[in-house]
Each structure stands twice: as C-alpha cells, then as structure tokens.
Amino acid sequence: MRILLIAPNHRRIVIPSYMKAIQEGVGNLPPLGLMSLAGYIRKHSDYHIRIIDALLEDLTPEGLRAIMEEEKPDVVGIHAITLALLDVLDTSRIVRMSNPGVKIVMGGPHTSIFPEESLGYSEFDYVVLGEGEKPFFDLLKYLETGDKSLLPIDGVMGGEEELNRLASPYIHDDLDTLPPPARDLTQYDRYSTVVSRHPPTTTIMGSRGCPYKCTFCYTAGGKRFRPRSVDNIIKEIQECIELGIREFFFFDETFFIDKDRVIEFCRRIIDEDLHFYWDVRGRVDLVNPEMLRWMKKAGCQRIQYGVESGNARVLKILKKGFTPDMAGKAIGWTREAGISTYADFMIGNPGETMEEIMETIEFARKISPDYVHYSITTPYPKTELYRQALERGIIEKDYWSEFAKNPTEDFRIRYWEENFSAEQLEKLIDKAYRSFYLRPGYLLKSLKKLGSLGELKRKAKAGLSLLKIRHAKEDDGRE
Numbered sequence: 001m002r003i004l005l006i007a008p009n010h011r012r013i014v015i016p017s018y019m020k021a022i023q024e025g026v027g028n029l030p031p032l033g034l035m036s037l038a039g040y041i042r043k044h045s046d047y048h049i050r051i052i053d054a055l056l057e058d059l060t061p062e063g064l065r066a067i068m069e070e071e072k073p074d075v076v077g078i079h080a081i082t083l084a085l086l087d088v089l090d091t092s093r094i095v096r097m098s099n100p101g102v103k104i105v106m107g108g109p110h111t112s113i114f115p116e117e118s119l120g121y122s123e124f125d126y127v128v129l130g131e132g133e134k135p136f137f138d139l140l141k142y143l144e145t146g147d148k149s150l151l152p153i154d155g156v157m158g159g160e161e162e163l164n165r166l167a168s169p170y171i172h173d174d175l176d177t178l179p180p181p182a183r184d185l186t187q188y189d190r191y192s193t194v195v196s197r198h199p200p201t202t203t204i205m206g207s208r209g210c211p212y213k214c215t216f217c218y219t220a221g222g223k224r225f226r227p228r229s230v231d232n233i234i235k236e237i238q239e240c241i242e243l244g245i246r247e248f249f250f251f252d253e254t255f256f257i258d259k260d261r262v263i264e265f266c267r268r269i270i271d272e273d274l275h276f277y278w279d280v281r282g283r284v285d286l287v288n289p290e291m292l293r294w295m296k297k298a299g300c301q302r303i304q305y306g307v308e309s310g311n312a313r314v315l316k317i318l319k320k321g322f323t324p325d326m327a328g329k330a331i332g333w334t335r336e337a338g339i340s341t342y343a344d345f346m347i348g349n350p351g352e353t354m355e356e357i358m359e360t361i362e363f364a365r366k367i368s369p370d371y372v373h374y375s376i377t378t379p380y381p382k383t384e385l386y387r388q389a390l391e392r393g394i395i396e397k398d399y400w401s402e403f404a405k406n407p408t409e410d411f412r413i414r415y416w417e418e419n420f421s422a423e424q425l426e427k428l429i430d431k432a433y434r435s436f437y438l439r440p441g442y443l444l445k446s447l448k449k450l451g452s453l454g455e456l457k458r459k460a461k462a463g464l465s466l467l468k469i470r471h472a473k474e475d476d477g478r479e
Helices: 017-023 032-044 061-071 082-098 109-113 115-119 133-145 230-242 259-271 289-297 312-317 324-336 354-367 384-392 399-405 422-437 440-449 453-466 469-475
Strands: 002-007 048-053 075-079 103-107 126-128 156-158 201-204 247-250 277-282 300-308 340-347 371-376
Touching: 002 032, 002 061, 017 422, 032 048, 032 075, 032 133, 048 061, 061 082, 075 082, 075 133, 082 103, 082 109, 082 399, 103 109, 103 133, 109 115, 115 126, 115 156, 115 399, 126 133, 133 156, 201 230, 230 259, 259 289, 289 300, 289 324, 300 324, 312 354, 324 340, 324 354, 340 354, 340 422, 354 422, 371 422, 422 440
Parallel strands: 002 048, 002 075, 075 103, 103 126, 201 247, 247 277, 277 300, 300 340, 340 371
Antiparallel strands: 126 156
16 A cells, blocks of 8 residues: 655644744754654555655645655545644645545544544545554555454544544553654654754654643643653664754653653663753653753753743643742753753733733743743633633634634634733733843843854744734734
8 A cells, every 4th residue: 555644734824923923934843743653554564655744845736736646645644733724624635636536534633622523524534533553554454455344443533334433532552562753754854943953853752641730731642641661762762863863852741750760761861872962841840950960961952841920820720730939940950950941931811910911021031041932822622721711701602613614714813812902912922022032131142052053043033033023913914
C-alpha cells in the first residue's frame, strides 16, 4: 500500500488578529504526530510512506495536485486542528478530486474534540480518535485485507457498518512499545523557531497526559500521566544526533511531574557524554534548585512556564494550584541555574479587573523572564472554561460546535468578554508586549545573550512583528 500523510498549509487558519501579528517569523516545528504515525507503520509493515508538511513548504493547491499525481496513494491521512479546519477540508477536497477512489482519513486533536461532527464530513472516509499510531495502522490492515474479523477497530469511526459508531479516543498504555518518529521522512534540517539557538530543532515527547485541572486547557493525551523510560528517550535522542539534530523541544504537557526521573534523565545524558540542547515545558510548583542544576549540566537551555497571572485570586479561579510567589521563585531559581526562561501569561480572565491585569503586566516585568508570551483568555472547546462561558452567558451559544459542523471564513473566535470588549483586550495585549519587550534594559540584555547572527535575524523579524500589533485589528475587519 502507498500511504500519504499530510500536515495542511494554514492559508485560512482562524486565529485572532493579534496572534497573526505575533506569529510572523516564529518559524516551524516538525509534525510530530504524523512522524509518529509513520514510525509505527514502518515498524509493522513494508508500506510505502511519505509525509508532506504543506505548512513548511507553503504548498499550493497546484503543488498538492502534482504530489497526488506522483504518489498515487491508496490512503491519505490528514492531520486536523480545529483552528485550521478550513485548510483541512480544502486539502481533502483536492485529494479527492485528484483521486476519487483514495481512502481519506482524518486524525489529530480536532477529531477527539468533535468526533460526531468529524464523522459528518463527506470529504473523509474514516476518522481516528486519540493517539493514532495503532488505530490508524489497524485501519490500514483492514483496508488492505478487507478482513471483517479485524472490526471494530478501537479509536476508529468510518463508513463501514461495523465502524459507524461513536468510538472512544485511543490511549497507549506503554509508550516504550512505540517506535521513534520517522523524522527522516521530513525535511528535518529546515525546522527552527524564533527562540532556536542551535537549529535544526525537533520536537520530542517524553511522556503523555497531564493530571492537572487548569480550566482553560484541553489535554489531548488525557489526565493520566504516562512516562516513557529514560532508556527509551535516550535512544531516540541518539538517533536524532546521528541525523545532525542538536536541539530538542520536549512537548510534554509538563516535564517535571517525576523529579527523580528528571534527574535520572540528566545523569544519563552526562554519563553517555551526549551533547545537545533541550527545552521543556513545566509547572512552577514542581521545580527545585537541585533539579535545575542537574538540568543545566545536562544541556537544558530553556524552560517554558505557564504562569498565566500575577494575581493570586485569578490563579485560583483558573485552578492553577500555585501562587505568584511560587512563580517568582521558580523563575529566579531557573535564572540562577543558568537556564533561560519563557513565561506564558493570560489577560481578560474570569472576573479579572483592570487593576489585576496591570498587576500581571507589572509582575512579568518584575520577575523578568527572558521571554514572555501574552494571550487573551479564550474559552476553547471541551474545556471547563468554555462550559463556564456557556453556563454564564459569556458566550450565548455553542459556536465552536457550529463551526465544527459548518466552518466558514467569517468565523471569529470569542474571548472571555466579561469585563472588557474584544477591542479593549487587544489594546491591552499591545500594551503588555510593549511594556515588556521595549524596555531599554531588556533590549540590551537580549543583545548580549545572542548566540549567533542567525539568532539575531530571527529575533529581529519577530520583534518587527510585535510592532505591528497595534495595526492588527485592521486585518480583522473591525476598521
């Protein structure tokens, strides 16, 4: 069988206007989900597999048609996120027109959030829910053999009578049984981001699942924390180093849940004399100075913390489970260890006042991470925050479900507009970014830390994007 896996281009992605301005020049990371599918398929079969990252290549419809003519695939898998649903459907229609007989499968976070809506798209023959490696491969075996004894397939819904049911998202129990992602099927040497210091950069996962209860978050990997063994992770990293990859961004929901495991991982890197650089995402209440020292010794260069607010009351409403003081200590400890810090903040939270927003902006300046990312609090589907928005009338109807059923270009994402209008919140985002990044002291400090001319160019491009934020609403059709 010939399998084509596609990460669609984002020509019609629906994101807020302020995010469009910020995202200019941020770079690209590899499609980890599709690489994981390909790795699993390759381990268990001799199927021909090709990955197309249409976003990286800025692939046009004509370019996709040419690939379809060249590959003549039997099955096409398309990765779907809800924000890019229009692009996902455009991609599927081009695939169908190019080859009416091809089987088209949708997977990715969108299908787990909207399973019934996904099954309703005529453009797709099958839908995979949850972690798709095994379900997608089992579907391929069924499509190849037609063996009805293979049905039903866990995590798959589709056109056959036996599959036309509401499946549950598939979750892998033992992640060590999964082979490494097939990075060699991508242009792995072209990936980097605005904060990359040693490109090419790749993504990796040392665990799946997150047990925490933040109201604004949907965790595709479920609530149960499932770690890979240190041996398994080290082996994957060694294979990447052989490809010439030296920078890794761990996509774990939070890296620090098992502190002993983190230190064991660092010890192994040192003992194996491996030289690479890595970034992680973590919670401020799970770090300590000892662990951070080990991480620095082992090459960790950056930690991304979800701080969200500088106000204790707001953090409690968001169910973050920590205080601003704990966040300040974590940033300080990380800085003392010699590791760069990246802090996420949100403004416009439930019940939040102007004074509390300004407190967060000032808190970010006070704790002074190396990077900040501000976002406007947005109730996304299948989150507690979205349920609250519907119950309280902050959002009048289930508009995400309507979009999932019938996506249109005039769709506009709704913020949590309880105390502030969308226009007011976007102006506050402008103020927050300028307040942090345009400080003379920050600019001087950043210039001193630049590691290369390439890094300077990437950051300069992103900095120019920040200066465009005040004009972003014009692109949103509001003026």
